[in-house]
Amino acid sequence: MMAAYNSVLPRFTFACDKTRPRNDWCRDSLYERAKQAGPDYIGLYRKFYRQASSMHHLDFAGIVAHSGADLLADMAPSWAHLEDALVATGCAYRAINLYDEIANLGFKDRLERGPGADYVAACNAI
Helix, strand or coil, rough: CCHHHHHHHHEEECEEEEEEECCCCCCHHHHHHHHCCCHHHHHHHHHHHHHHHHHHCCCCCCCHHHCHHHCEEEECHHHHHHHHHHHHHHHHHHHHHHHHHHHHHCCHHHHHHHHHHHHHHHHHHH
C-alpha cells in the first residue's frame, strides 16, 4: 500500500517540496478555479464564499448569519431545520444507493437495513 501511495504522491505535493502532500486535492485555490471559470463565476465566488465560509467555520459572521429577527442564533442541530435536513439526507442517501448500484459494490441490503431504515423512521416520526 505504501508503494502505491508513494507512486502517486508527487502528483499531490507542493511545487517546492515533493515529499509533503498538499492540504487540498487541487493545486489551484477555489478562488483561482472560479477566476479561470470566467467572470460570472468569480462574481459568484466574491458574493457567496465569505459568508459560506463563515457559516461553515462558525466564526462571528457565521453566527450572525444563523440569527433570526430575535437575534438568537438557531444553529444545527436544530428542530427548526429538521425538514430541510431530512430532504438533504434523502438526496445524499439516494445518491449513495445509485453509486452502489452503478459501481456494483453490493451494499444494497446493508444500506437498506442501516441508514435507509433510520431515514424512513425519521421521516415517519415527523
